[in-house]
Amino acid sequence: MKDTAITLGHGSGGRQSADLVSHLLESFGKRGIGPEMEDAALLPGGYAMTMDGFTVSPRRFPGGDIGHLCVCGCANDLAVRGASPDFLGISLVLEEGISPEEVSSYMESAASTCAELGMTLAAGDTKVVPSGAVEGMIITGCAFGQIRTPRTLSMSSIREGDALLVTTSVGRHGAAIASARFNLPVEGLLSDCAPLWPALSPLLHLEGLRCMRDCTRGGLGTVLCEWAEASELHFSLDEDSIPVSFQVKSLCDVLGFDPLYMACEGCAALAVAPSDTEETLRILRQSPLCGDAAVIGRVSSAEPKGMVSMRTSIGGERLVDMPWGEILPRIC
Amino acid sequence: MPISAPSIAALLGKISRTPLSVMEVCGTHTVSVFRSGIRSILPPTLRLVSGPGCPVCVTDQGEIEAAISLLDRGAVVAAYGDMFKVPCKGGSLASKRSGGLDARVVTSAMEVLSIAVENPDREVVFLGVGFETTAPATAALVSEAARRGVPNLSVLSFHKRTPPAVELLAADPDLRLSGFLLPGHVCVILGHAPFRFLPEKYGLPGVIAGFEPDQILLGLAEIVRQHEQGAPALRSVYGTAVKKEGNTKALGLLEEVFRHRDAPWRGIGTIPDSGLGLRKAYESFDAEKRFSLSLLPGAPPAGCRCGEVLTGKIIPPECPLFRSACTPLSPVGPCMVSGEGTCGAYFRFYKGDRS
Known part of the structure; x- marks a missing residue:
């Protein structure tokens, strides 16, 4: 790793985050005991496991709070690998001074999301640290579930000709957080934070389902760039087909952000064989969360390989690259 | 009734005969051109050249070093987000922030007023960067701070004026530009007058355009039309957003708070009268004076073009x-x-x- 210090850029989900993670995994990799780079690990015995830490500011945002977010984030990581969200562990690091009522309100929303999913809290840990050691609280979830598909859903299963889909309109979580953080309220803008298992589990019998990923930090753009790099295939997107809400577009216009790189917390990207594309869309659209599900592009063997390009609304062509560094609002 | 971008592109292909090089001055235009893939649908006779209109890019190395030196001296430095990653000899605002110094991202200059009021025992400095689009907000901040007598707030004004830079490029014999696509938001403030020199002195079209792809294409079509008909002029295709006289309230604020001064543009050099410094009446809010900063143009990194x-x-x-x-x-x-x-x-x- 070239950087001499870890910065917020390393935490924002793009190229720098990938650099940091591979740097941190070196010690495990060289001993042959490192993980594969997917949302959840597939373990022997038909189980899947994932972990995710959350530090969001503000902790309560339009459309959710940090408790709900933690359960959704963990459960979605399992869901996109075809595993049911069965058990959850929660670790809390609390800053002294935070009110117990506030923390319990997040536990209440976490519990209600778990109940909705049939997920049981199996383990937990609580630490309190001196004022200033963390900002308010950090919540980390660890989820465990049973794999419910005979096929391995993975980047390595993506093939030339596959269709690329999203399950709903993109960028709503990132935009909702940015609107709260920069005090730019947008009417009707809510985080998409939601558990995906009910929408994705009916797809698991489809033979053409290759790979799924929830588009969290770094957004849809980052997921597709990672897939293109890993598969060494070319991904071509059609800008007009990518669902983006008016509210997300407005906020991104004001701050100079690209909806493609805004975080989602209830939206997955899918790669599906052409034969099963229509059926996938039909099933997805039965879920109340996935009314905007759409085919947004194709995988091909065109050049440049390992990269994503986009046919723009006006009929132009351009590349889609991974975001780099911390995503900051622009000057004008 | 708006015309669709592909239709304008098709018309552009029909009317464009002579090879032209047109500069889009503004960074927001540059990004919109790339994001929408405009270059890939332009006729081969039309070449787009990207200009110096990115405020971060033209802020001199020495200016950023000055801002960072204030952090080192214990001040709170507030700046717009995209200044945070610009590297200079002493690091960047972002690297200083990771090192524990108090650099804050703001999205509006007025936020700095509350930061100063909430931290009466700290010096709070706003890094004033940008063109005529952001300078009025800085002027409003200074004027309001003066009215309320906020003693711990000051501004490091590196604001720059667009017209002198555009004139420098129009006059450059090596560039041989055929016309300028002018930034709509700058002209919302300035109006038409400051760019009339383009047709009047240099015989070049100057077209004010908005930032959506169809508005950019319409602006290019207008430049091509003026060329083909031999009638260079200053025109706006930015609908009702731009008034000929500009935004008189914002212009009044700029006049009240700022004076013109020579300013260093990174990579270009000093352009006479292209900077905005605080007037004498407001010098108690001038961070350069308050902290006795002497600004020296920084040397560009080796090999950087x-x-x-x-x-x-x-x-x-x-x-x-x-x-x-x-x-x-x-x-x-x-x-x-x-x-x-x-x-x-x-x-x-x-x-x-x-x-």
């Missing part, structure tokens, strides 16, 4: 550092740092050197 990129003399892939030593993760020059910088835009969106 941002100066030539900013003036449209080369495109980024012609710089030997592009994509090798200079990437968005470890930028050498400012054009790679900013989301609106020309090198950053080529890096993210340009396919020409990839396939």
